[in-house]
Amino acid sequence: xxxxxxxxxxxxxxxxxxxxxxxxxxxxxxxxxxxxxxxxxxxxxxxxxxxxxxxxxxxxxxxxxxxxxxxxxxxxxxxxxxxxxxxxxxxxxxxxxxxxxxxxxxxxxxxxxxxxxxxxxxxxxxxxxxxxxxxxxxxxxxxxxxxxxxxxxxxxxxxxxxxxxxxxxxxxxxxxxxxxxxxxxxxxxxxxxxxxxxxxxxxxxxxxxxxxxxxxxxxxxxxxxxxxxxxxxxxxxxxxxxxxxxxxxxxxxxxxxxxxxxxxxxxxxxxxxxxxxxxxxxxxxxxxxxxxxxxxxxxxxxxxxxxxxxxxxxxxxxxxxxxxxxx
Amino acid sequence: xxxxxxxxxxxxxxxxxxxxxxxxxxxxxxxxxxxxxxxxxxxxxxxxxxxxxxxxxxxxxxxxxxxxxxxxxxxxxxxxxxxxxxxxxxxxxxxxxxxxxxxxxxxxxxxxxxxxxxxxxxxxxxxxxxxxxxxxxxxxxxxxxxxxxxxxxxxxxxxxxxxxxxxxxxxxxxxxxxxxxxxxxxxxxxxxxxxxxxxxxxxxxxxxxxxxxxxxxxxxxxxxxxxxxxxxxxxxxxxxxxxxxxxxxxxxxxxxxxxxxxxxxxxxxxxxxxxxxxxxxxxxxxxxxxxxxxxxxxxxxxxxxxxxxxxxxxxxxxxxxxxxxxxxxxxxxxxxxxxxxxxxxxxxxxxxxxxxxxxxxxxxxxxxxxxxxxxxxxxxxxxxxxxxxxxxxxxxxxxxxxxxxxxxxxxxxxxxxxxxxxxxxxxxxxxxxxxxxxxxxxxxxxxxxxxxxxxxxxxxxxxxxxxxxxxxxxxxxxx
Numbered sequence: 001x002x003x004x005x006x007x008x009x010x011x012x013x014x015x016x017x018x019x020x021x022x023x024x025x026x027x028x029x030x031x032x033x034x035x036x037x038x039x040x041x042x043x044x045x046x047x048x049x050x051x052x053x054x055x056x057x058x059x060x061x062x063x064x065x066x067x068x069x070x071x072x073x074x075x076x077x078x079x080x081x082x083x084x085x086x087x088x089x090x091x092x093x094x095x096x097x098x099x100x101x102x103x104x105x106x107x108x109x110x111x112x113x114x115x116x117x118x119x120x121x122x123x124x125x126x127x128x129x130x131x132x133x134x135x136x137x138x139x140x141x142x143x144x145x146x147x148x149x150x151x152x153x154x155x156x157x158x159x160x161x162x163x164x165x166x167x168x169x170x171x172x173x174x175x176x177x178x179x180x181x182x183x184x185x186x187x188x189x190x191x192x193x194x195x196x197x198x199x200x201x202x203x204x205x206x207x208x209x210x211x212x213x214x215x216x217x218x219x220x221x222x223x224x225x226x227x228x229x230x231x232x233x234x235x236x237x238x239x240x241x242x243x244x245x246x247x248x249x250x251x252x253x254x255x256x257x258x259x260x261x262x263x264x265x266x267x268x269x270x271x272x273x274x275x276x277x278x279x280x281x282x283x284x285x286x287x288x289x290x291x292x293x294x295x296x297x298x299x300x301x302x303x304x305x306x307x308x309x310x311x312x313x314x315x316x317x318x319x320x321x322x323x324x325x326x327x
Numbered sequence: 328x329x330x331x332x333x334x335x336x337x338x339x340x341x342x343x344x345x346x347x348x349x350x351x352x353x354x355x356x357x358x359x360x361x362x363x364x365x366x367x368x369x370x371x372x373x374x375x376x377x378x379x380x381x382x383x384x385x386x387x388x389x390x391x392x393x394x395x396x397x398x399x400x401x402x403x404x405x406x407x408x409x410x411x412x413x414x415x416x417x418x419x420x421x422x423x424x425x426x427x428x429x430x431x432x433x434x435x436x437x438x439x440x441x442x443x444x445x446x447x448x449x450x451x452x453x454x455x456x457x458x459x460x461x462x463x464x465x466x467x468x469x470x471x472x473x474x475x476x477x478x479x480x481x482x483x484x485x486x487x488x489x490x491x492x493x494x495x496x497x498x499x500x501x502x503x504x505x506x507x508x509x510x511x512x513x514x515x516x517x518x519x520x521x522x523x524x525x526x527x528x529x530x531x532x533x534x535x536x537x538x539x540x541x542x543x544x545x546x547x548x549x550x551x552x553x554x555x556x557x558x559x560x561x562x563x564x565x566x567x568x569x570x571x572x573x574x575x576x577x578x579x580x581x582x583x584x585x586x587x588x589x590x591x592x593x594x595x596x597x598x599x600x601x602x603x604x605x606x607x608x609x610x611x612x613x614x615x616x617x618x619x620x621x622x623x624x625x626x627x628x629x630x631x632x633x634x635x636x637x638x639x640x641x642x643x644x645x646x647x648x649x650x651x652x653x654x655x656x657x658x659x660x661x662x663x664x665x666x667x668x669x670x671x672x673x674x675x676x677x678x679x680x681x682x683x684x685x686x687x688x689x690x691x692x693x694x695x696x697x698x699x700x701x702x703x704x705x706x707x708x709x710x711x712x713x714x715x716x717x718x719x720x721x722x723x724x725x726x727x728x729x730x731x732x733x734x735x736x737x738x739x740x741x742x743x744x745x746x747x748x749x750x751x752x753x754x755x756x757x758x759x760x761x762x763x764x765x766x767x768x769x770x771x772x773x774x775x776x777x778x779x780x781x782x783x784x785x786x787x788x789x790x791x792x793x794x795x796x797x798x799x800x801x802x803x804x805x806x
Contacts, residue, residue, distance in 0.1 A: 123685050290517060294716070299522075300521065300522035301778065305794040312761070320668060320674060320675035320708055320801075321709060
């Protein structure tokens with residue numbers, strides 16, 4: 001198998017190869033390379049290799065101008081997972097509470113509607129998107145910029161394990177390849193390449209998430225951007241995308257429409273009258289507990305009870321003392 | 328006769344003096360430390376300055392039991408009186424009816440030393456009902472349950488023992504002189520945090536206030552004592568004993584009725600917080616016994632300090648082991664802590680932006696071990712108050728809150744309200760739905776009970792559980 005040899009050669013030389021090298025070194029490497037042995041080694045580690053020439057290789061990814069020679073897979077899911085309709089959710093690692101919450105609820109709702117949520121397992125928006133999808137018992141795939149055995153970043157090791165349990169952790173780099181700064185932009189082309197649409201949740205200017213968006217635009221894929229506060233540097237990149245003509249995303253439905261998927265009926269909320277009043281106020285704008293108490297005239301104790309009821313019903317979330325409605 | 332302090336315990340020490348012929352000399356035996364052994368110079372000068380006779384003979388003073396380590400200068404007065412009794416300058420029989428504590432100045436004046444309250448208590452237990460001490464210690468000693476004989480000078484003590492002088496009666500301590508703690512009326516807005524403070528005061532829960540700087544976290548924490556009920560007499564004795572041994576009991580106002588409030592700075596060492604030293608002294612945690620320990624900027628404390636606090640938080644005691652033995656200090660305090668949400672303090676503040684790297688943020692949170700966070704029943708994120716809240720009029724003062732707290736405490740002390748079936752069901756659902764550990768579940772159950780008691784309900788209803796859940800550990804504090 002030519003692709004596996006290519007990927008292994010790239011890993012051994014710490015290089016990113018676009019096509020097959022014509023060098024004598026590669027010829028020598030290929031001559032001494034036994035793909036059957038290598039595949040067996042991978043299988044022993046619990047990994048798989050999906051070559052570009054394999055009919056199961058995702059069509060969308062094969063169509064980009066620089067597809068990887070193959071993908072190393074870790075996880076329980078079938079390779080057919082990658083061929084299903086997928087959406088990329090990307091954004092800043094250092095994101096605001098707002099960005100985290102949007103990424104989470106988008107991940108949850110898009111996965112619940114049946115889309116595969118693809119992201120990069122980075123901190124911040126990426127991790128939240130994966131978590132949202134897992135919360136909805138949906139499928140999600142993480143694309144790494146290092147070997148699939150390399151839990152990077154270490155903080156998301158447990159998350160990677162959870163993703164592998166029901167979805168896939170994929171990488172074009174052979175197991176053992178260490179993360180390097182130049183590998184992440186290359187990884188982003190796979191994130192965008194696997195999906196028909198890419199959602200940028202929150203990005204600074206010159207953020208890595210914009211690289212994913214650029215790849216998606218180059219390949220003629222749909223790009224959504226979540227509008228952010230115009231005064232916030234954290235949203236400068238995503239707002240700039242909107243100015244350039246990206247589709248503004250206001251709810252998960254916007255994405256589902258472009259895939260021609262009907263949104264699942266939202267579950268009817270069964271909450272008490274007090275909680276319903278509070279929910280109405282939270283839907284107007286996010287607010288802290290004291291602001292809500294003033295607006296609704298409830299005592300601090302009563303209000304806390306109502307907010308917990310809403311949290312348990314999945315209608316609001318709280319972060320850093322601010323309550324927000326889930327769309 | 329006097330008493331030595333071992334930790335908080337006061338042990339009876341008999342001071343014997345023997346005078347016999349031979350080369351003039353003065354020796355103190357019985358495991359005295361340096362400050363105590365130096366007593367011989369002070370005692371000798373003191374006796375000479377008091378125009379009494381220093382026997383030019385061979386003098387041996389024994390501090391019994393000889394195996395107990397004695398430290399400090401509090402034995403001076405007893406040694407001087409024992410020497411005077413041995414040389415028949417005062418009546419040994421009359422002296423034997425008294426305990427004595429105090430340091431001697433070179434001119435014979437009597438100076439106060441720490442621990443007079445504990446020593447007086449010990450004297451009472453040994454069946455003595457009078458203690459000779461410095462006037463500054465008299466009030467403290469009287470609280471220990473014995474009659475204090477205040478003497479300014481060694482000569483006065485001798486005159487008293489010879490029956491030539493009646494020392495003035497000791498003024499009873501003035502209860503009203505304790506300064507009032509700051510009042511809740513000063514806090515604008517912050518309804519949720521105030522509510523949490525009320526719950527904490529009622530149920531004796533530990534409280535963690537998190538949020539950006541300038542939101543009034545410390546201000547709130549400092550106002551917890553104002554809504555706590557006063558100490559019960561038995562508790563007050565415990566507190567006075569600790570404060571007396573630590574030497575922080577104000578001499579003019581030794582009576583404590585208000586709950587202690589201690590707020591050590593975050594640079595404090597482990598020994599300063601939990602106690603320590605060669606002859607162990609109580610630390611801040613023990614000084615806050617039956618009161619409030621405020622740790623401002625919790626993550627700024629050294630990690631060993633925070634970990635050392637886990638033992639007292641669990642069983643209300645600190646045991647300090649030393650080569651010479653073990654000292655037990657009670658430390659049943661209520662912990663209130665404040666912290667920012669990130670090292671740059673920008674997080675949670677709409678007007679600022681957090682500039683912390685993920686690594687820095689992780690290091691910051693790593694400082695608070697899960698085990699420590701688990702000790703906080705109530706965790707409240709305090710957001711920045713809005714301008715209109717700050718402009719609003721004064722808030723509810725402490726007095727009505729204190730009454731509600733007292734009523735709630737009374738209810739909790741009588742019968743613990745049980746959860747209804749619906750409340751149980753809600754709690755189980757929450758454990759599934761939210762990241763809530765077994766310990767977290769127990770915490771929520773405790774707080775729910777307090778909420779029910781405050782509401783005057785006979786059982787814990789779902790709304791009480793729901794409210795308690797709102798004060799659980801937020802996800803941004805877990806790594």
